[in-house]
Amino acid sequence: MNRSSGTKKKKNRLPVLAQAGPVSVWMILFVTLPLLFIIYVSFMTRGTFGGIEYTFSTESYRTILDPMYFSVILKSLKVAAVTTILCLLFGYPLAYFIARKPPETASKLIMLLMIPFWTNGMMRLNAWMLFFQVNGPVNYVLTHLGIVEKPVMFLYTDWLVNIGLFTNMLPFAVLPMYSSIEKLQKSLLEASSDLGADPVRTFLKVTLPLTFPGIFSAIILTFIPALGTYTVTDMLGGGKVLYIGNIIKNQFGTIRNWPLGAALSVLLLVITALLIFIYSRFAGIEDMEVV
Amino acid sequence: MTEQNLKRVRKKRRLAFLADLYAVLMYTLFYIPVAVMIVFSFNDAKRNYSWEGFTTGWYGKLFSFSNTTLWDALVYSLIIAVLATVISTVIGVLGGIGLKKFEFRTKKFINMMIYVPIIVPEIVLAVAMLIIFITVGIKMGMGTILIGHCTFCIPYAVVTIKGRISGDNETLEEASMDLGANRIQTFVRVTIPSIMPGIMSAAFLSFTLSIDDVVMSNMLAGASQSTLPVLILSLNRTGLSGDVNALTTVMIVCMVAGLLVQSLIRRLISKRRAKEGALLPQEEG
Known part of the structure; x- marks a missing residue:
């Protein structure tokens, strides 16, 4: 197979160009170049009226270390970590549940998992606001059951942002873990229990290690988007809750400090690259179940 | 015991x-x-802050088309989503096949680049594009939003297609060429039909990603028209009125109905095929 495609290549490059050409050009033009340029810009000076002044400076990176920005970065990292842990804790059992169903039921359950995500994402976040607002159903139940005296102010808190992030990311944690668990051979589990391991031990020693690629995909697919979000914080935080994403976005709106926005983006890139590097130590990136 | x-x-x-x-x-x-x-x-309330009673009035208001801001945003979103779907599916399908079938020097690099838009936070790519577009002097608007959407739709299309190509495809293609079809005939009449389900799901995925996108649509819009999600994001500050809920409800109903119709058609086709298969002698061993 390899040899034949090798000789094909030498004979005629046209099919390669026609098929792999457009995607290559697109990715280089709109992914590679912009990302290289943003790294370059992050080392430039902020223009007086916004924009970029092309003189070298590390000012943006020093600004990041300023306690005001640094605390936001730490908070974003913390919230993203909490979201990821919640997604793993709640997602793994659900993924396991789905994977143990017969294939037909499982694919229906997966479909059922995705349908809510065809509703407008902003409206889904808005719905959480309606659900938790002062006159909303949650407060109605809480006050009528006498759990709280006055309605709780859920809106515009980190707590609600967490709920929004958790519910938005959960399916993307479930999917890769599901396909990992689904691939797990039942015979291995049976072997483990035949050899005298109790279910807990089997889970810890066989299931968990073998499904680790799925778990790590889930970590990447929840942690990184959660870290970079600005829409969830914008909608549910009402502009009062700021994470890295909001700060980056603001540099290109009202504040107009492009190099700072670029530097913060580079920070996100570095964190992403670090996670991918760890992932690539024990699984190929192409094994990551993204769709 | x-x-x-x-x-x-x-x-x-x-x-x-x-x-x-x-x-x-x-x-x-x-x-x-x-x-x-x-x-x-x-909800019978001017703004959705609390439940005030039942009404179907918002649907009436919605379909009186008086809220042009809302409809304009929807039409704009739909145009972009359709264009992004077509462009991404074509480039993604070609690319998926090309990257699976051929070996070339930059293949590893391109494969890596394909995963970048999927993994890197969208805001980073949006900002990177914004800076380079402004520096180069490209005017922000529908074109730039479209480029942004395609940039994250193409990778998903490529990954979907790559997942659907197997050794069987190669055997079929070789058979087709042996029987005298040229490359293009083989591609159109053998390769494409054999991965049709993959193409459909790539297109569907691109459409749902594009129509729901906020980050690219917001950052790369310039002073042009807002897409629906961006409009909702900005209206959210002052409280949304029920017609937005009505519109998005209509949209999800259409999506689910579309899905049901599609699966019904698929079931009918496979039933008919099964029937034909029973009538015809088995051709394949």
């Missing part, structure tokens, strides 16, 4: 019940926002 077995069965049943309960609770969590969104499209 039987006593023990009975105990075991009971324990198993209890566990299965708990598992079912857990799944139901989790699915409830996923459907709460959808339910709330639909319920509040029937």
Whole structure:
């Protein structure tokens, strides 16, 4: 197979160009170049009226270390970590549940998992606001059951942002873990229990290690988007809750400090690259179940 | 012994019940926002701050087309989503096949680049594009939004297609060429039909990603028209009115209906094929 495609290549490059050409050009033009340029810009000076002044400076990176920005970065990292842990804790059992169903039921359950995500994402976040607002159903139940005296102010808190992030990311944690668990051979589990391991031990020693690629995909697919979000914080935080994403976005709106926005983006890139590097130590990136 | 077995069965049943309960609770969590969104499209209040009573008035208002801001945003979103779907599916399908079938020097690099838009936070790519577009002097608007959308749709299309190509495809293609079809004939009449389900899901995925996108649409819009999600994001500050809920309810109903029709058609086709297969002698061994 390899040899034949090798000789094909030498004979005629046209099919390669026609098929792999457009995607290559697109990715280089709109992914590679912009990302290289943003790294370059992050080392430039902020223009007086916004924009970029092309003189070298590390000012943006020093600004990041300023306690005001640094605390936001730490908070974003913390919230993203909490979201990821919640997604793993709640997602793994659900993924396991789905994977143990017969294939037909499982694919229906997966479909059922995705349908809510065809509703407008902003409206889904808005719905959480309606659900938790002062006159909303949650407060109605809480006050009528006498759990709280006055309605709780859920809106515009980190707590609600967490709920929004958790519910938005959960399916993307479930999917890769599901396909990992689904691939797990039942015979291995049976072997483990035949050899005298109790279910807990089997889970810890066989299931968990073998499904680790799925778990790590889930970590990447929840942690990184959660870290970079600005829409969830914008909608549910009402502009009062700021994470890295909001700060980056603001540099290109009202504040107009492009190099700072670029530097913060580079920070996100570095964190992403670090996670991918760890992932690539024990699984190929192409094994990551993204769709 | 039987006593023990009975105990075991009971324990198993209890566990299965708990598992079912857990799944139901989790699915409830996923459907709460959808339910709330639909319920509040029937809310008789000027702004959706509290429940004021039942009305179907918002649907009437929606389909009187008086809220042009909303409809303009929807039409704009739909145009972009359709264009992004077509462009991404064509480039993604070609690319998926090309990257799977051929070996070339930059293949590893391109494969890596394909995963970048999927993994890197969208805001980073949006900002990177914004800076380079402004520096180069490209005017922000529909074109730039479209480029942004395609940049994250193409990778998903490529990954979807790559997942659908197997050794069987190569055998089929070789057979086609052996029988005298040229490359283009083989591509159009053998390769494409054999990965049609993959193409459909790539297109569907691109459409849903594009129509729901906020980050690229917001950052790369310039002073042009807002897409629907961006409009909702900006209206959210002042409180949304029920017609937005009504519109998004209509949209999800259309999506689900489309899905049902599609699966119905698929079932009919496979039934007919099964029938034909039963009538015809088996051709393939």
